[in-house]
Amino acid sequence: MSETLRPLRRNEIRQQNEALICQAAEKVFAEAGFGGATMQLIADVAGLPKANLHYYFPTKEHLYRRVVRDIFEIWLQAAEAMDSAPGPVEGIGAYIEAKMEISRRHPDGSKVWAYEVMHGAPVIQDYLETTLRDWTSGRVRLIERWIAEGKMARVDPEHLLYMLWAATQHYADFGHQIATLNGQPLTDADWQRATDSVKTMILRGIGAV
Amino acid sequence: MSETLRPLRRNEIRQQNEALICQAAEKVFAEAGFGGATMQLIADVAGLPKANLHYYFPTKEHLYRRVVRDIFEIWLQAAEAMDSAPGPVEGIGAYIEAKMEISRRHPDGSKVWAYEVMHGAPVIQDYLETTLRDWTSGRVRLIERWIAEGKMARVDPEHLLYMLWAATQHYADFGHQIATLNGQPLTDADWQRATDSVKTMILRGIGAV
């Protein structure tokens, strides 16, 4: 009887521990990079013996790969905010809000992604060449349609996307610099003002308002 | 006679070797981060025995500190392009051009800076709190003056600066991602188009054109 339940229980334990380890790994990888992170420190943060990490993830690189892939999924989900919008004001406005919210809620994930890309994307190069490229192509066509319909100025769609990524992720990746210049970490009101500033400047910059 | 010349010669040798080592270190730190970089690899890239690095820079951290400080100086020099301009079109336009040129010519330096800030600026925290904060305060006042003079829209000066940094440095820090989406590294014409795009969107975004 209990024999038939054991597989499910094991899966639950695995899922729970993997999530715990991933959470700790994201934090440590963001703070130290791949080379600077140690399995020992990740284990300490997760509150597990170091050997358990190797039980769930055979190597440090496997664990890192998993963390980066999780972040990539979050980026893609935010992208949906841009679709099914009547025009750039709603679509790009919603995309900026979604990406700013991610920068606020998942700054470590954003940093790990930045770290990975900065170092030549050794782990997720295939994602860049497939999923991200496909997504980008689709949004370029969407922006070109908005331009053709006279809903925004004639801007280079690719460089608009780069600016959207840069402006929003900057608040996560360079959050420490911003907090230092601000004198303290951004408050709720600060984040609202930041989001409004980015939205206002970009929407006006593309001639949508 | 030759005795009096020796100190100069030694200084020249030191200067030359330090520059060689810094150049190699910038490349390796950018590609691997502080933790991932090894003195052995930096020595190999510089074409020197590892022990020589420790002769010129006592520890790995001393070498890293020097590399980050060099980059910081380049940032500050670019900032001068913004001053002594009659208005935002010339001032911010020139600043964008200068920063895009740095992203193109010193992508490794930009990455080391990004890496350092992303990880909490353990080495250059004092620069953030003194030099960068002072510089920022000065430019905020400059932008506020332009706004008061009706030369641009009423935008939040701090967030405009963040957007300038983000948009320009993105082409260095995320250059690999951009090259992948572009199908190849940016050409001269691509860089020109990128610079024009950033200038056009931001200058229109702040109501300066």
Added chain:
DNA sequence: GTCTATACACTGATAGAC
């Protein structure tokens, strides 16, 4: 599935001959 002990490789740094 969990954890202790350990093998094995590598790193930063130094000593000391040249």
Added chain:
DNA sequence: GTCTATCAGTGTATAGAC
């Protein structure tokens, strides 16, 4: 100022008891 040899410390990964 240059370079070989080497040490002490640490890292990843695993073996094996529980």
